[in-house]
Amino acid sequence: NPEGDDAGHETVTLINLAPGKVDLSGWFIADKNKKRSVISNMQLNPGATDVVKLDGQGAQLGNNGGIITLLDPGGLKQHGVSYTKEQARSGWTVLF
Secondary structure (H helix, E strand, O other): OOOOOOOOOEEEEEEOOOOOOEEOOOOEEEOOOOOEEEOOOOEEOOOOEEEEEEOOOOOOOOEOEEEEEEEOOOOOEEEEEEEEOOOOOOOOOOOO
């Protein structure tokens, strides 16, 4: 939750916990309002992380708590997490 205006400044960091390389190109990050942001050109080796920048037009992270969902290219939920208002403090990173 960045300090100040959030739009275009929020990010979601993904980590590959699988034993092999994964290609997340064409996958989506979705919020509790079902707004989506497409993940473009992301391939993660085992143990690697990468950042999805949310542009403020698609998925957004609510400052009063919310849900973040990882959807495959077909729109099926592959992973999701929720967070509370207390966890979404201004200037803090929420870890799941």
